[in-house]
Amino acid sequence: MSLDEGYTTPDGRKIGAVVMEMKNITLRFGGVVAIENISFDIRQGEIRAIIGPNGAGKSSMLNVINGFYHPQEGEIWYKGAQRQAMKPHAIARQGIARTFQNIALFNGMSTLDNIMTGRLTHMKSSLLMQAIWKGPAEREESEQREKVEKIIDFLEIQSIRKTPVGRLPYGLQKRVELARALAAEPTLLLLDEPMAGMNVEEKEDMSRFILDVNDEFGTTIALIEHDMGVVMDISDRVVVMDYGKKIGDGTPEEVINNQEVIDAYLGVAHD
Amino acid sequence: MLYREAGDYKTTYTEDSQTFPIKLDRIGYYSVLIIAFLVVPFVINDYWANAVLVPFLIYAIAVLGLNILVGYCGQLSLGTGGFMAVGAYACYKLMTGFPDLNIFFCVILAGFVTAAVGMLFGLPSLRIKGFYLAVATLAAQFFLVWLFNKVPWFYNYSASGQISSPERTLGGIAITGPHTEAWAKYLFCLVFVFLLAWLARNLTRGNLGRSWMAIRDMDIAAEIIGVNPLKAKLTAFGVSSFFIGVAGALFFAVYLGAAEVGEAFGIQKSFLILFMVIIGGLGSIFGSFAGAAFLVLLPVLLKNVLVGGLGWQTDIAAHLEFVIVGGLIITFLILEPHGLAQLWRIIKEKLRLWPFPH
Amino acid sequence: MPEQLLFAAEVTLNGLMAGVMYSLVALGFVLIFKASGIFNYAQGVMALFAALTLVGIQDGQIPFSHLINTIFGTEMHDFGWHVPAFLAILLALGVMILFAIVVEKFILKHLVNQPPIILFMATIGLAYFMEGFGDLMWGSDIKKLDVGLPQGISGVIDETTFDWFGYGFFIDRLDIAATIVAAILVSVLVLFSQYTKQGRAMRAVADDHQAALSVGISLRFIWVLVWSIAGFVALVAGIMWGTKSGVQFSLSLIALKALPVLMLGGFTSIPGAIVGGLIVGVGEKLFEFAIGPMIGGATENWFAYMLALLFLVFRPQGLFGEKIIERV
Secondary structure (H helix, E strand, O other): OOOOOOEEOOOOOEEOOEEEEEEEEEEEEOOEEEEEEEEEEEEOOOEEEEEOOOOOOHHHHHHHHOOOOOOOEEEEEEOOEEOOOOOHHHHHHOOEEEOOOOOOOOOOOEHHHHHHHOOHHHOOOOHHHHHHOOOHHHHHHHHHHHHHHHHHHHOOOHHHOOOEHHHOOHHHHHHHHHHHHHHOOOOEEEEEOOOOOOOHHHHHHHHHHHHHHHHHHOOEEEEEOOOHHHHHHHOOEEEEEEOOEEEEEEOHHHHHOOHHHHHHHHOOOOO | OOOOOOOOOOOOHHHHOOOOOOHHHHHHHHHHHHHHHHHHHHHOOHHHHHHHHHHHHHHHHHHHHHHHHHHHOOOOOOOHHHHHHHHHHHHHHHHHHOOOOOHHHHHHHHHHHHHHHHHHHHHHHHOOOHHHHHHHHHHHHHHHHHHHHHOHHHHOOOOOOOEEOOOOEEOOEEOOOOOOOHHHHHHHHHHHHHHHHHHHHHHHHOHHHHHHHHHHHOHHHHHHOOOOHHHHHHHHHHHHHHHHHHHHHHHHHHHHOEEOHHHHOOHHHHHHHHHHHHHHOOOOHHHHHHHHHHHHHHHHHHHHHHHHHOOOOHHHHHHHHHHHHHHHHHHHHHHOOOHHHHHHHHHHHHHHHOOOOO | OOHHHHHHHHHHHHHHHHHHHHHHHHHHHHHHHHHHOOOOOOHHHHHHHHHHHHHHHHOOEOOOHHHHHHHHOOOOOEOOOOOOHHHHHHHHHHHHHHHHHHHHHHOHHHHOOOOHHHHHHHHHHHHHHHHHHHHHHHOOOOEOOOOOOOOOEOHHHHHHHHHHHOOOOOOEHHHHHHHHHHHHHHHHHHHHHHHOHHHHHHHHHHHOHHHHHHOOOOHHHHHHHHHHHHHHHHHHHHHHHHHHHOEOHHHHHHHHHHHHHHHHHOOOOHHHHHHHHHHHHHHHHHHHHHOHHHHOOOHHHOHHHHHHHHHHHHOOOOOOOOOOOOOO
16 A cells, blocks of 8 residues: 555555645644644545544544644645645635535525535636626526536435425435535545434435445545444545544554554543 | 416526516516506605605615625624715715716715725624624724714815705706706616616625625535635625615715715614614515515604504604514514515415415 | 823723723623623613613603503693602612513513524614603603712812822712722622522523523523513613713613623623723723824714724634634
């Protein structure tokens, strides 16, 4: 796995070069250390899982990746260049999209409008063009709508297109959130517990969508998940965190046999 | 089954996202336009123009403006009166400074001046949220009123401290000044209402509108998916203030004719416009009209019934108006936070099924 | 001491005392905000209503007499008795508690779980309602309020400062009384919230509604309690301001004075309300004294707001608020 050009997974998928690399990241809130000196990388086209007990700093790590938190120490390398501290919306424009642990949909808007917000980074008409509407703005809206409709078809949510998202059941809301992130056509997709609170059937559906996204669009995915079965099934490599530190990194098989990981999950006393 | 959408198929995305997707709504919309532009100007008299129609039209513009900021972008502002004053004084300075400038452009330019001032006072919204911002907009309200009161340049050093609009014509017809006829005032305001409502609809239907609503519904998530909060909030403040500035300019130049800033554009005005937004419906263009109409008509109606009909003293009627308006606000917020616009939608839903219950 | 400095010192002292009054009103806001998350815009109108009620009871006015006379053509105005100040204050307090119960029953109960902005707008509606209601009930003419508080220039201070500096400070005795009353009121409130069962319940609700509910605290009782206390604070503020400048509509505008105080001090901090009030009081008086004459005067109308606005841009959490860590 030391090859810079990537590797081939057991099921024959080609994984490319490193697209994002975190080097010695440390994040503190006042005196609390949320992330301590963590390094890991994410390769083009892979499904990378981040696991760990509650409060291990997993969500904080995603927040660092999309620029919502700024680490006090460490470097972030993205697409071969070191990334400067920048605002989350600028990072979104570099092709990083995400979903949230607690659903963060725009409740006052319909499913369609929610997914259309995912296209914002691709839309260009100016305030004046939109004020006039007829012409470029209307054309752009139709073009973008077409792309969004493809995602709606892909995730099989045609029937709830015009429903206000607040009225949707939990599982569907999760799916709409995924659709919104996909609409951005991201290079790197961050999923924060995409299957939390779902039943087995919904989990299977969601796993299938994640694999299909990775397969059809070639999207690189980093996900946080608690269901170890799912993690074992769909991820290529896994980072394990505990109390803000990295305690394991490797293929699912390697990680599951790591003594430190087993201790963390089975609750051996820290001293 | 008169009101229905069955058989009204859409074959393009453009058709699907049009303003009035249902045929009957389109017919209704065009009929209102025809009556407003071609019938009313011929039957209007001074009483209807001054007591009802002209204030309604002007308030509708201001309510549209505030609704963009509060209803669409979720930034509560209590500075509407102050921003209307900016529009009024900008219009006054333009009218007196450039006597040859067309009154139409004076009003538009006053809108742009207000937009700039609004964006300036909108800057803190990037750091301050919620109530803190609402209170911060009061800073704009009090500071602007004080400014126009204390700096004589703004009122051209007039002895009374008032501003009064000189006569300006459009195609030989007086639009401002004491000799303006009712229909001319009405039609001039109506043109602005029509243009600005169309503009508001366009701006709220596309990606700008969606980025406003995203900020309103969940600002952190909005920023993470790529909405630039600076741009979204400042455009909302700018567009909103443009509308409010135009309303202020018309309110002074066409409706009042002469104005004293504290009285015409005080904090009471800010609350009145906010109430119109709430009663009409947050985040609704139709609601903006409904709210303005409701709160313009209510006092007229009360006055006619209580003072004209029952012979009460005006001050009691005025107090009762406070009680009723305050009570209505609370009632609306409890029963239907989305205002008259939502009631209208519910009625339409029911109509769609009528006469069958399900 | 040079004369300018003496003037400034006098202005500062007066500012401090005006600041105490602001703190008093701000305190009412903070109490309600802490316990129910409601930003109660009607706090100022509550002070006006309380003062109107107090005067009405003292003078034995018949409530709604104006309205009744208009409808039924009668000619009645007052009961013809005069209620002693102490009893009248107790009765007015009773009215404010009744008001708290009505507000809880007809408004708050129905708006549980609504976004804060909706609740805020409901209190603006409430302010309008009460303004009209108070006028209908007691009439809208300016009234004199006198519950026996000392008034006029304080001779002792005037003479002492004259002996010291050769210049007598002008300090209103009412301001001194107000400062003492406000200090007592704040101490009592702090003691109440620290050492009584109800006080602890109030703080529990302020911390976390759900958790408080789950340990069996009645949210509705706490709301009535808090609004009653806020009504009491409003009554005290109403008495002070009403004695000073008469009971009239402008009294309700003191709420607007308290808002920048809240922005400075933070909406949830009692010490913040007090310190913020003092800063605003001193700041606006000194600014008017030093800069006012150069730019046309009457800067008190907006100075506090601009100060708070600029302050917040640099420190959004206010003076005593904790740094906000946002989460997703």
